[in-house]
Amino acid sequence: MHLKPAERDPASQPRFYSALLALFILWPLFQAAEVSPGALFDPSNLKVIGSFLSGFLPPERGSEFLGYLGKATLETLAIATAGMALAGLLALPLAYLASAAGREKPTLNPLIRSLLTILRGVPELVWALVFVRVFGLGPAAGVLALGLTYGGMLAKVYAEILESVDAAPARALRLNGASRPLAILYGVIPQVSKELASYTVYRWECAVRASVVMGFVGAGGLGQLMDQAMKMFNGGEAASILITFLLLVFVADLISSGLRRSLDQAPPPSAAPFGPGSTGLLAIFVAAVTASFWFLDIGFGALFTLESASSINQFIGSFFPPDLSAAWLRKVAQGVWETLAISAVGTLFAALAGLLLAQARPRLLFNFIFNALRSVPELVWATITALSVGLGPFAGVLALALHTTGVLGRLYAEALDNAPAAPGRALRLSGVPSGLAFLYGTLPGAAPQLIAYTLYRWEMNIRMAAILGFVGAGGLGQLLYFELSLFHYAQASTVIIAMLLLSIAVDQTSAWLRRRMA
């Protein structure tokens, strides 16, 4: 199509060059991620995945297996609930210490803040892998791992929520002589209680998903069953576990959104602080936590003996000093590069797919697809993609892309719906084809938000990419698994530090990019 100068995109030249530049930057990442779409259609790979998927039907329904499945499901729920209880316990004091709320001079407690960064920066699966060694196999490791990571996450978000509101009431209380805890309790919490509660419930839902994955390193629950079924290529069992898993996530989603909705409704005015509704909820909450700890039968008492303290001490001590020899650093650097590539390319693929599918109709069908995609954890996707394209980083890329497409597709669809409609409509009415009207009318309005979502997802994906290697999908994960298996703790320590630095670096880059784009 030949365009008159007036009809040409005036920004076409800078756009063309920045696209070229992006390609130039991304090319080595594509190389490192070993992207080879051809592998998807390789006949021998198609046969492998075909015969595996055909084994999915019928799903396994043997009574012995269903027994295992039921127990694992309960275990997963209990790990998530107990882990969240622990995270809450950890988060309250940490958030109090880290937050600037209610302080006379706003200080950002750097010590606590960096502790929170470390707690969050190391993926929960890595904590689980480490705790499995100290506390033996079983749910205790999963509960503690969740407790630590989510404790760090909750504390950070709590601290920020506390800082985000009008500080005047708390300041007034402090000036009148109230202590800081009281000033926060009466000056800040009333403004943010809904937000705090809503975020906590949302995190519990995430914890259910995360606790499924814990099983991959031997911390019990559905993941352990899934790991075995996948390793043995038992399609029927894998299908049953997957169905259970989807149902579980769906129910957790339902409970979580129900609870959050009920927070939006103003309770009827009453003098008593506890109505029947909240008393019931409280009872259910306490019962759920109690039942979880009882079901998991964790001997926390045994963790606090002198003997275990010394063994933990010794264990932690064996991680220091990390192995910083040139040869090992080179190997870790290679893993870091591969991990970075997997996360970036996987996120990019998901962003493209999400953008394409976000506008697809019928919306209900695609919402269902998005939900299904994001319900399956990346690690489970990776076991499947490793079959369809072979072991290696490309399997990791696809696994990340599939899960993230589910997440981003949903978010993109909402963002595009909320974008100003007028420019697109105006273009269409003046005879512009709908594709161009979308590109030049609708998309620019939603772009900042789309980019923010994508970058935020990239931050999560870098943590995921670091552990995909546990199932043979490249990156730092396999290195860590191998070294931990052999008790090479000094080497494992270097890998964990590399993971931490990588996730911090990606966080910073993403924050910087978001600021630039905003």
Place this chain on the structure above:
Amino acid sequence: MTCSIARRWALKGALACAFAATLGNLPAVAEDAVLRVSAIPDEAPTELQRKFAPLGKYLEAQTGMKVVFTPVSDYAAVVESLATKKIDLAWLGGFTFIQAKIRTNGTAIPIAQREEDAKFTSKFITADPAIKTLADLKGKTFAFGAPSSTSGSLMPRFFLQQAGLNPETDFKRVAFSGAHDATVAFVAAGKADAGVLNASVWDKLVEQKKVDTDKVHVFATTPPYFDYNWTVRGDLDPALIKKLTDAFLKLDPANPEHKEILGLQRAAKFIPTKKENYDGIEKAAHAAGLLK
């Protein structure tokens, strides 16, 4: 109204605290009359549990103790549990025994091994007709078992090195299936071009027709080496160690009840063993770079 919600959540938090505190104070129940047993998960944990059941009953009768078997899915966790005294008796591979010996400062004691373990081998398998010798593995994807498996990782790695192959640089990609039966599944499904597993599990899978031998076949076997044993932690009561050792050595294939136990353990009979038997494995582990 927001205030009452705040109070609600504050109270909930307080209750959760109180509850967790009571939990923390519960005493750890440590029964003295319990023998805690585990095994490295070289096969699916459910299979291990099935195999152990009759042996567990037999050990209960012989020692007068309650025997509790904990199935696990991580090799290193068994070693660590033995070192931190969370288990008393463990079925270990040659390499995991060396790891346990090091982590218990030499106190772990191997008490018995199967007759077969004195001359154990590993089988290299493939479904690719083009792979005929170890040298053909160059540029292929290869599946080991667990990284700390003797017959699925250490000894094959050692013998590959002796054949001039370095897994890290000569293979296209190295995978760890985690268990011997999973390695067969990896190779049969084409997830890996070739793999290696312990001869005993291979023979069992062939006998039970769980592997299609027209498709997957053995193309190389390692020289023999010492493998598996039953190990106790060194600070166990010597009288109990003696009882356990005798219990294993007493198992007699002529006795039908014992024959079932031996059959499940895939043992002709159990024989005494000693630490020195595993010195060769320790040297191989150093040579293969798995021990530093």
